[in-house]
Amino acid sequence: MNKEALFSxxxxxxxxxxxxxxxxxxxxxxxxxxxxxxxxxxxxxxKPIQVRKDMSCTGVEGKPKVGFEVHELIMAIEHHLGWDxxxxxxxxxxxxxxxxxxxxxxxxxxxxxxxxxxDNDKKKIGTTVYGVTVxxxxxxxxxxxxxxxxxxxxxxxxxxxxEVAEMVVAAGxxxxxxxxxxxxxxxxxxxxxxxxxxxxxxxxSSRIKKSIEEKSRTKRSLQN
Amino acid sequence: MNKEALFSxxxxxxxxxxxxxxxxxxxxxxxxxxxxxxxxxxxxxxKPIQVRKDMSCTGVEGKPKVGFEVHELIMAIEHHLGWDxxxxxxxxxxxxxxxxxxxxxxxxxxxxxxxxxxDNDKKKIGTTVYGVTVxxxxxxxxxxxxxxxxxxxxxxxxxxxxEVAEMVVAAGxxxxxxxxxxxxxxxxxxxxxxxxxxxxxxxxSSRIKKSIEEKSRTKRSLQN
DNA sequence: TGATTATCAATAAATATTTATCGTTTACTG
DNA sequence: CAGTAAACGATAAATATTTATTGATAATCA
Numbered sequence: 001m002n003k004e005a006l007f008s009x010x011x012x013x014x015x016x017x018x019x020x021x022x023x024x025x026x027x028x029x030x031x032x033x034x035x036x037x038x039x040x041x042x043x044x045x046x047k048p049i050q051v052r053k054d055m056s057c058t059g060v061e062g063k064p065k066v067g068f069e070v071h072e073l074i075m076a077i078e079h080h081l082g083w084d085x086x087x088x089x090x091x092x093x094x095x096x097x098x099x100x101x102x103x104x105x106x107x108x109x110x111x112x113x114x115x116x117x118x119d120n121d122k123k124k125i126g127t128t129v130y131g132v133t134v135x136x137x138x139x140x141x142x143x144x145x146x147x148x149x150x151x152x153x154x155x156x157x158x159x160x161x162x163e164v165a166e167m168v169v170a171a172g173x174x175x176x177x178x179x180x181x182x183x184x185x186x187x188x189x190x191x192x193x194x195x196x197x198x199x200x201x202x203x204x205s206s207r208i209k210k211s212i213e214e215k216s217r218t219k220r221s222l223q224n
Numbered sequence: 225m226n227k228e229a230l231f232s233x234x235x236x237x238x239x240x241x242x243x244x245x246x247x248x249x250x251x252x253x254x255x256x257x258x259x260x261x262x263x264x265x266x267x268x269x270x271k272p273i274q275v276r277k278d279m280s281c282t283g284v285e286g287k288p289k290v291g292f293e294v295h296e297l298i299m300a301i302e303h304h305l306g307w308d309x310x311x312x313x314x315x316x317x318x319x320x321x322x323x324x325x326x327x328x329x330x331x332x333x334x335x336x337x338x339x340x341x342x343d344n345d346k347k348k349i350g351t352t353v354y355g356v357t358v359x360x361x362x363x364x365x366x367x368x369x370x371x372x373x374x375x376x377x378x379x380x381x382x383x384x385x386x387e388v389a390e391m392v393v394a395a396g397x398x399x400x401x402x403x404x405x406x407x408x409x410x411x412x413x414x415x416x417x418x419x420x421x422x423x424x425x426x427x428x429s430s431r432i433k434k435s436i437e438e439k440s441r442t443k444r445s446l447q448n
Numbered sequence: 449t450g451a452t453t454a455t456c457a458a459t460a461a462a463t464a465t466t467t468a469t470c471g472t473t474t475a476c477t478g
Numbered sequence: 479c480a481g482t483a484a485a486c487g488a489t490a491a492a493t494a495t496t497t498a499t500t501g502a503t504a505a506t507c508a
Contacts, residue, residue, distance in 0.1 A: 019422075206398070
């Protein structure tokens with residue numbers, strides 16, 4: 001049995017993987033072949049111990065005094081994320097956000113490729129978004145089967161999200177990256193990943209609010 | 225002293241606030257004035273106990289048998305996030321993602337308003353994005369001061385992110401919502417919130433990978 | 449009006465995650 | 479070629495977060 005299945009990597013660690021990956025690739029491009037956890041931690045504003053813990057999840061072993069081999073880490077992290085083979089996906093909903101996502105070059109780094117765009121707006125069907133032609137939703141199932149796609153990116157209006165989600169599942173999709181701020185009710189075995197801008201903005205807002213409150217508290221206590 | 229400053233709300237709770245808020249507003253629009261934690265949990269696929277814990281952080285008290293008053297919860301959550309007053313922000317970088325964000329209607333729900341767009345691409349300067357005119361970066365400081373803005377949304381290319389970040393800080397910005405996949409090194413008192421699509425996609429990827437592995441494991445054990 | 453039930457609040461237990469400690473290893477320096 | 483310092487790995491402690499338990503309360507219904 002291979003070691004990777006023996007324990008499951010903590011979610012926070014997985015969420016930090018992309019940041020590590022990007023930084024490691026920067027190092028690789030700069031010609032550095034070894035990097036220490038200390039160095040990674042510095043650049044990412046994390047603690048060295050945490051980076052070491054995270055790296056240990058990849059199975060890569062470091063060397064005292066010099067750290068880890070950059071390329072080895074890159075390979076290991078990409079492997080753990082399944083980013084070593086390109087993943088094809090379809091995108092449903094050629095609106096604002098949908099178009100921006102298709103044009104987002106960063107996806108290439110994660111091995112994600114949008115191979116088809118679907119929409120039910122007749123004005124959009126037939127137009128081209130960054131080289132990909134928008135198709136009618138009627139072609140959904142046929143497209144999924146023909147391209148052998150497992151993942152759908154959902155960027156439709158909230159009102160139709162549930163309905164569209166059920167359609168893509170019926171067409172054979174196994175994983176949905178849901179950008180619509182709406183919870184989907186789908187069969188257990190369908191993997192739904194929700195990305196919500198509001199989550200991140202809530203964090204920012206609360207930090208700003210706290211900082212303002214602290215400032216006014218300090219001011220007040222100075223006045224006493 | 226008011227109760228809210230006595231303890232700090234856990235980050236995971238804050239990150240769940242927007243989802244609660246959206247759902248609560250749905251209930252409000254549907255004319256429901258009371259909702260139970262059980263009900264919220266069901267819709268969001270959380271456990272009732274967790275919802276109750278989260279709600280207790282807002283300071284709102286529930287009533288046995290009926291739950292919480294919808295409007296009261298909405299007000300409390302919005303207050304805790306500072307979403308009860310509209311927050312103005314400028315956006316730097318009128319690229320793909322930048323434009324999509326400006327057009328994203330959802331921001332209105334969080335009280336976020338993009339009041340100015342800046343870019344240094346001469347082709348973009350003077351054009352209008354969803355009613356907001358793109359200005360030259362030369363107007364940065366003047367704009368920040370004139371509009372009294374504290375927050376900047378950063379959607380510039382990675383190569384210039386650090387440089388631009390330093391510029392906006394120099395112009396007086398206190399909080400940065402960074403969509404660029406690059407860590408910024410800025411003074412301690414500047415609040416930087418990074419939003420990274422890759423983080424979410426990493427989560428999805430790893431879940432899909434795990435599910436595939438489980439399936440193949442099951443298959444194998446069935447063959448034995 | 450009293451029994452029943454859904455729900456809340458408070459407290460405690462369990463789990464997950466981060467951080468610290470300590471001993472060991474390896475490159476580098478004089 | 480020994481001493482030193484940087485960094486690793488394993489283990490343990492601390493902290494944060496989630497989940498369970500228990501008792502109390504208020505609406506509902508017989």
